[in-house]
Amino acid sequence: xxxxxxxxxxxxxxxxxxxxxxxxxxxxxxxxxxxxxxxxxxxxxxxxxxxxxxxxxxxxxxxxxxxxxxxxxxxxxxxxxxxxxxxxxxxxxxxxxxxxxxxxxxxxxxxxxxxxxxxxxxxxxxxxxxxxxxxxxxxxxxxxxxxxxxxxxxxxxxxxxxxxxxxxxxxxxxxxxxxxxxxxxxxxxxxxxxxxxxxxxxxxxxxxxxxxxxxxxxxxxxxxxxxxxxxxxxxxxxxxxxxxxxxxxxxxxxxxxxxxxxxxxxxxxxxxxxxxxxxxxxxxxxxxxxxxxxxxxxxxxxxxxxxxxxxxxxxxxxxxxxxxx
Amino acid sequence: xxxxxxxxxxxxxxxxxxxxxxxxxxxxxxxxxxxxxxxxxxxxxxxxxxxxxxxxxxxxxxxxxxxxxxxxxxxxxxxxxxxxxxxxxxxxxxxxxxxxxxxxxxxxxxxxxxxxxxxxxxxxxxxxxxxxxxxxxxxxxxxxxxxxxxxxxxxxxxxxxxxxxxxxxxxxxxxxxxxxxxxxxxxxxxxxxxxxxxxxxxxxxxxxxxxxxxxxxxxxxxxxxxxxxxxxxxxxxxxxxxxxxxxxxxxxxxxxxxxxxxxxxxxxxxxxxxxxxxxxxxxxxxxxxxxxxxxxxxxxxxxxxxxxxxxxxxxx
Numbered sequence: 001x002x003x004x005x006x007x008x009x010x011x012x013x014x015x016x017x018x019x020x021x022x023x024x025x026x027x028x029x030x031x032x033x034x035x036x037x038x039x040x041x042x043x044x045x046x047x048x049x050x051x052x053x054x055x056x057x058x059x060x061x062x063x064x065x066x067x068x069x070x071x072x073x074x075x076x077x078x079x080x081x082x083x084x085x086x087x088x089x090x091x092x093x094x095x096x097x098x099x100x101x102x103x104x105x106x107x108x109x110x111x112x113x114x115x116x117x118x119x120x121x122x123x124x125x126x127x128x129x130x131x132x133x134x135x136x137x138x139x140x141x142x143x144x145x146x147x148x149x150x151x152x153x154x155x156x157x158x159x160x161x162x163x164x165x166x167x168x169x170x171x172x173x174x175x176x177x178x179x180x181x182x183x184x185x186x187x188x189x190x191x192x193x194x195x196x197x198x199x200x201x202x203x204x205x206x207x208x209x210x211x212x213x214x215x216x217x218x219x220x221x222x223x224x225x226x227x228x229x230x231x232x233x234x235x236x237x238x239x240x241x242x243x244x245x246x247x248x249x250x251x252x253x254x255x256x257x258x259x260x261x262x263x264x265x266x267x268x269x270x271x272x273x274x275x276x277x278x279x280x281x282x283x284x285x286x287x288x289x290x291x292x293x294x295x296x297x298x299x300x301x302x303x304x305x306x307x308x309x310x311x312x313x314x315x316x317x318x319x320x321x322x323x324x325x
Numbered sequence: 326x327x328x329x330x331x332x333x334x335x336x337x338x339x340x341x342x343x344x345x346x347x348x349x350x351x352x353x354x355x356x357x358x359x360x361x362x363x364x365x366x367x368x369x370x371x372x373x374x375x376x377x378x379x380x381x382x383x384x385x386x387x388x389x390x391x392x393x394x395x396x397x398x399x400x401x402x403x404x405x406x407x408x409x410x411x412x413x414x415x416x417x418x419x420x421x422x423x424x425x426x427x428x429x430x431x432x433x434x435x436x437x438x439x440x441x442x443x444x445x446x447x448x449x450x451x452x453x454x455x456x457x458x459x460x461x462x463x464x465x466x467x468x469x470x471x472x473x474x475x476x477x478x479x480x481x482x483x484x485x486x487x488x489x490x491x492x493x494x495x496x497x498x499x500x501x502x503x504x505x506x507x508x509x510x511x512x513x514x515x516x517x518x519x520x521x522x523x524x525x526x527x528x529x530x531x532x533x534x535x536x537x538x539x540x541x542x543x544x545x546x547x548x549x550x551x552x553x554x555x556x557x558x559x560x561x562x563x564x565x566x567x568x569x570x571x572x573x574x575x576x577x578x579x580x581x582x583x584x585x586x587x588x589x590x591x592x593x594x595x596x597x598x599x600x601x602x603x604x605x606x607x608x609x610x611x612x613x614x615x616x617x618x619x620x621x622x623x624x625x626x627x628x629x630x631x632x633x634x635x636x637x638x639x640x641x
Contacts, residue, residue, distance in 0.1 A: 055546050089548025101539030106561045106636055115557070116547050145637040161547065 004168055004201050005031040005054065010067035011275075012049055012058065022272040023049040025225035025280070026067070028299060028306075031169065036195060036202040038212040038233070040248065041222035044269045047205045050222070051173045054203075055092050056084055072168055089118070093162030093200070095172035095191070099154035103146035109157055110142030116161035132197075133160035134190050152183040156190065163194050170195065173205045188215045210252050213237055221245045224270050224280025231305025241303055241312040243285045279310065287311050287318075331639070335629050339622040346618040347399070350611050351392050360384060361408050361605045382408060395611065404615075405608030407601070414612045417597060425593035427498065427505075428586070429578035431513030436520025436574065441567075443521075444528025448563070449555065451533055460525055467522025476515040476588040483511060493590045512589040516582050520574050527570045531563035538562070561635065568631050576624035580617030 007029040013020040023046045031037060041047045052058050053069060056076050069076045072091045074083060096102040104112060113129060114121050121129075123142070130138035133156040146154055155175065162170060172191060176184035188204075192215050195202040206212045213219055213233050220230040221242060229242040240246040250263040267284040270276070275296075279285070282292040289311070297308045303316060362370065362378040379385040383394065398405065404415040447460035483490045491507040498505040535541065536559065544554045586595035594613060601609025633639045 057542060057546055085548045085550065087548070088546055092546070092548075094543065094546040096539060096543060098539060102543040104540040104544075104558050104562065105638055107557070115544075115549070115553075147638045158543075161543075 003030045004033045005029075005071045006068070007050070007054075008068045010050075010053065010069055011065040012046075012053055012062055013065055014059075015061045015063070019273050022065075022274060022276075023062070023225055024053070024067075025272055025276050027222075027226055029220055029227055029230070031201050031203065033168065033201055034195075034199050035218055036192060036204065036216045038209075038216035038219045039203060039205045039222060039227075040207065040209045040212065040219060042207055042269050044271065045222040046225040047222050048173055049225075051094075051171050051203065051205045054169070054171055055088050055094060057094075090165055091168045093165075093167035093170045095155070095158055095162050095170065095175045097174040098178045099151060099158045100146060100178075102158050103154060105146055107145075108142070109144050109146060109149070113142065113157065113161055113164065116164040118165060129160050129164060130157070132163070132194065133157070134186075135160070151179050152187065155179060155187055159187075159190060159194065163198060163200070166198055167200055170198075170200045170202045171205070172202065174207070175204065176211065177206070177208075184211060188212065191215070208252075209237075209248050221248065224276060225272060226280070226308055227306075228281070228308045229305060230307075235304050239303065239316055241305060241307045241316045242281075242309045243287050243311075243315045244281045246315060246318070247284075279308075281309075287314055331633055332626070332630065335626055339626055342622055343615070343618060347396065347611075347615055348392070350614040351395065352388075354605075354607055354610055355388060357605070359605060361607070364603075364605050365408075399615075404612040407606050407609055409604050409606050414601075414608045417609070418594065418612060418616060421593050421597050423497075424495070424591060425579065425582075425586075425595065427509060428513055428516065428582065428591060428593060429575065431509055432516035432520055432578055432582075433571070433575050435513060435517035436524050437571070439517075440521045440524025441528055444525040444567075445532055445555070445560070445563075447525070448529040448532025448536070449559070451529075460529065464522045464526040464529070467518045468526065470518070472515050472519060472582070473584050473588060475518050476512070476585055479511050479515055480588065495591055508589070509591070512582075512585045512591055515588075516578065516585050520578075523570050523574055524567065528563065528567050531566045532559055535559050535562045564635055565632060568628055568635065572624050572628035572631070573621075576621035579620045579624065 007027055010024050010027045011022065012024040013022045025046075027046065027050055029037075029039075029050070039047045039050065049058065049062070053062075053064075054071060054076065056079075064077055071087060074087050074091075076084070076087070079087065103109070110123070110126055113126050117125070117129065123139075126142055127138035130141055135141050135153060135156050141149065141153060141157065146157075149157065159175075170191070175191065176187050179187060188211065191202060191204070194200075204212045204216065209219075216233050218231065219233050219236050220227045221236070221244060222228065223242075223244045229236055229240065229245045236245060237249065240249060244265075247263070247265045251265055252262070265284055270280050270283075272280070277296050278294060279288070279292040279297050282288040285292065291310050295310070297310050299306050299308050300312075301307075302312055309315065360379075361382065361384070362375045365378065366374055376385070383391060386394075395405065402415075404413065404418075406412065407414050407417065410417070443460045443463070480492050484492050489507065490511050491504070492511065493508065495508050496504045541554060541558060544558055549557075580594065582593075583595035583599050585591070586593045587599050590596070594617065598610055598613030598617075600606075601613060
């Protein structure tokens with residue numbers, strides 16, 4: 001199947017007071033129609049930059065230093081304003097982390113949803129769309145102002161607006177991070193149901209590996225502005241080939257037995273000012289050797305996934321992987 | 326109901342403010358050296374004559390009694406009688422109201438007509454590129470040059486070269502509309518310069534702040550046109566701080582622009598109150614200050630009401 005979106009060797013930096021900050025350092029990601037991809041990483045890993053770059057929604061300080069990015073046949077990086085707007089309107093749907101700030105506080109929800117649908121939709125159509133996003137009282141919601149909704153309801157409104165024009169690609173950046181734990185699963189379930197209904201590709205950006213892994217087909221782990229491991233969820237989670245993925249799994253709560261300790265990852269994620277000429281994870285990695293500190297690892301395919309690590313075979317064979325399996 | 330609960334405490338606060346203003350202006354006036362008798366009778370007045378004048382206007386009474394009498398008549402709608410003209414001062418103020426009102430509207434109109442579009446344009450452009458921002462320069466100059474300097478410069482220029490405008494010689498609009506505008510536009514412009522700077526800077530900052538909000542990014546992400554985003558999202562959300570300063574500015578204008586009215590001999594509230602002060606005509610100054618404060622307070626309450634209309638979050 002031809003890919004819906006192709007991101008190749010994408011490099012994006014932010015201009016800051018002191019030189020630049022490289023958020024994406026050669027990111028590769030290919031999205032095929034209809035799949036759900038979880039992009040996982042810590043804050044600063046570049047996942048939000050990647051998500052926003054797909055719609056060219058980055059602020060003025062960000063600029064692209066290399067690579068290609070195309071969505072549904074459109075060269076996003078070089079498109080003119082009208083092409084870009086048409087792409088955003090017809091092909092892309094965004095769900096943001098904080099639904100309250102994604103809605104205009106001075107406009108009634110109904111009007112905002114109607115704007116997202118385009119044209120002049122009737123009340124029935126707006127209610128139908130809100131119902132699809134599993135809002136139980138669409139009539140009341142569309143007359144409300146955003147501040148009169150709960151966080152979960154507001155996020156459902158944002159989701160309804162994102163799917164209003166049947167997008168080919170839905171990008172959800174930490175869609176559940178600002179919500180109560182009790183409704184996170186439900187929001188993820190709604191997103192997946194709508195993906196099935198619309199046939200869209202769903203990309204969920206999150207730091208919560210376990211939550212989104214349950215709802216995804218594929219997982220792409222990001223570190224230091226690169227996708228360090230990318231493969232089917234079962235493949236990657238059962239036997240991670242990148243030490244960072246393994247460390248993330250050990251650090252994540254959820255599967256531990258009583259009395260078992262969670263292992264935090266020592267150190268801090270890197271902040272790059274230019275191209276990283278080593279493995280970005282080497283300083284925090286238990287497998288790191290001399291080669292990791294001197295040579296930039298290139299992507300390769302082992303054990304049915306794409307991984308960026310000089311010693312992925314060692315990580316695969318490590319006992320930690322067996323314990324989790 | 327929501328609005329009532331929101332406005333009720335504000336009305337109470339306004340009344341307390343006005344009471345405070347009445348005490349302040351009353352005390353301040355009586356602390357100025359020299360009274361009406363000195364102004365009227367000159368420096369060589371006999372103590373008997375001064376006594377007679379004081380008695381006639383009740384100025385010999387203890388201050389608390391004088392204040393109480395004034396307050397009681399105020400509550401009955403009586404602002405007192407001018408010692409100079411022997412007429413009720415409120416009539417004089419009503420007669421001068423159209424002048425001050427016209428001046429205020431000219432200044433406000435100019436401030437909005439120039440400040441709003443420049444502020445919006447400047448705020449939106451900043452999101453894109455950097456460089457010298459003319460609007461900021463205008464804003465800085467307008468906010469920092471005092472009106473008596475601007476007024477004096479304008480008077481100088483237009484006294485030497487008339488260029489259609491006239492300096493001084495006010496005529497009512499109903500008598501001679503063109504002549505009225507010829508005399509009113511210069512003081513209006515002088516007054517508006519500060520307003521232009523105020524509106525421009527406030528609008529610019531508000532637009533800049535709104536542009537960083539998540540719902541603007543969300544609207545861009547939905548593929549809304551820049552026009553629609555400005556019209557539907559930016560203007561309304563940026564309006565709240567702009568309404569605050571515009572209403573405050575308007576209240577200040579309606580209270581009578583003393584300096585500009587004196588400078589251009591415009592017979593409005595400001596000039597009248599100023600002359601009242603020179604004559605120690607207490608009733609005029611007291612009424613003038615209290616009216617200005619009352620207008621200011623009323624305007625601010627209107628602003629409070631407007632917020633509640635613009636921003637549904639207010640008061641709920």
